[in-house]
Amino acid sequence: MNSETHSTTPPASLxxxxxxxxxxxxxxxxxxxxxxxxxxxxxxxxxGMTTRGDQILDRTLSKVGGKGLFVKELEAALADGRADxxxxxxxxxxxxxxxxxALGAILERxxxxxxxxxxxxxxxxxxxxxxxxxxxxxxxEAMIRARxxxxxxRPLRGNxxxxxAKLDRGEYAAIILAAAGLxxxxxxxxxxxxxxxxxxxxxxxxxxxxxxxxxxxADLAAWLAPLHDQKTALAVEAERAVSRALGGSCEVPxxxxxxWRGDSLHLRGAVSMPDGRRVLRAEEEVRAPDLAGxxxxxxxxxxxxxxxxxxxxxxxxxxxxxxxxxxxxPSGPAS
Numbered sequence: 001m002n003s004e005t006h007s008t009t010p011p012a013s014l015x016x017x018x019x020x021x022x023x024x025x026x027x028x029x030x031x032x033x034x035x036x037x038x039x040x041x042x043x044x045x046x047x048g049m050t051t052r053g054d055q056i057l058d059r060t061l062s063k064v065g066g067k068g069l070f071v072k073e074l075e076a077a078l079a080d081g082r083a084d085x086x087x088x089x090x091x092x093x094x095x096x097x098x099x100x101x102a103l104g105a106i107l108e109r110x111x112x113x114x115x116x117x118x119x120x121x122x123x124x125x126x127x128x129x130x131x132x133x134x135x136x137x138x139x140x141e142a143m144i145r146a147r148x149x150x151x152x153x154r155p156l157r158g159n160x161x162x163x164x165a166k167l168d169r170g171e172y173a174a175i176i177l178a179a180a181g182l183x184x185x186x187x188x189x190x191x192x193x194x195x196x197x198x199x200x201x202x203x204x205x206x207x208x209x210x211x212x213x214x215x216x217x218a219d220l221a222a223w224l225a226p227l228h229d230q231k232t233a234l235a236v237e238a239e240r241a242v243s244r245a246l247g248g249s250c251e252v253p254x255x256x257x258x259x260w261r262g263d264s265l266h267l268r269g270a271v272s273m274p275d276g277r278r279v280l281r282a283e284e285e286v287r288a289p290d291l292a293g294x295x296x297x298x299x300x301x302x303x304x305x306x307x308x309x310x311x312x313x314x315x316x317x318x319x320x321x322x323x324x325x326x327x328x329x330p331s332g333p334a335s
Contacts, residue, residue, distance in 0.1 A: 090205030241298025
């Protein structure tokens with residue numbers, strides 16, 4: 001059966017597999033509602049799962065297997081037929097999908113920026129020296145240390161509600177979160193300040209949702225096609241190309257953010273040392289790219305960063321992480 005036939009024959013039932021955190025379930029429900037609008041007669045179910053990434057909260061992700069811990073169990077459900085599709089925050093999806101899996105659709109992007117959240121302070125600039133700032137990301141840690149070396153940056157794991165509860169208990173003076181997650185859960189009022197990309201360059205894929213399917217499900221790819229946002233997809237593919245070329249993982253403070261300026265796609269990338277003392281930056285732009293053009297844009301930015309010594313940073317941090325071992329208590333936050 002070809003994709004045109006699939007697209008005119010609505011699915012009878014679909015199962016979405018999702019992490020069980022409130023944000024992940026919101027994202028799955030968002031996709032379920034979108035599918036119901038497209039296919040009103042389709043029975044769309046959500047299968048909630050707790051992943052290892054959700055269970056292990058006392059160590060950084062780089063110590064226990066990286067961002068893939070959030071998706072491996074979901075991929076197992078796709079592989080064995082318990083579910084048809086998985087909904088992910090794209091920033092949590094490894095840059096290389098396992099063989100047999102594909103991104104069936106990338107949805108229109110929400111706010112890609114980082115957000116400053118604090119009960120008592122208006123901004124990072126307003127924090128007194130020595131204030132404790134929490135973040136789950138080496139990228140954010142490096143940004144804060146580079147701009148505000150007098151602040152005390154500490155790790156912050158757990159789902160969104162857990163992180164906010166720790167802030168409200170006074171364990172942190174402020175925390176840095178993705179603005180998209182707060183907005184999706186109706187918590188935009190918690191945002192004291194939105195950090196512009198010039199202040200905190202976002203992670204590859206931040207703010208975008210991806211739908212993962214088995215690569216052999218041409219029927220699903222056709223059914224999901226109306227949900228796919230091409231401009232978001234091209235931006236995200238350019239970003240992921242930078243991270244992929246540089247071995248992007250939880251071990252490395254790496255940022256990549258592409259935005260449309262008219263019909264041109266502008267891409268910025270950055271690689272840092274966790275202490276923020278060395279930050280490499282590059283940017284390029286391409287007019288009206290297709291997928292090949294977006295990937296080439298990512299390659300140009302990654303090559304520029306490599307020429308500045310980015311791979312030296314990546315290799316040094318990877319070596320340090322291996323020396324620490326997978327079960328060592330963290331000295332800093334993960335991505």
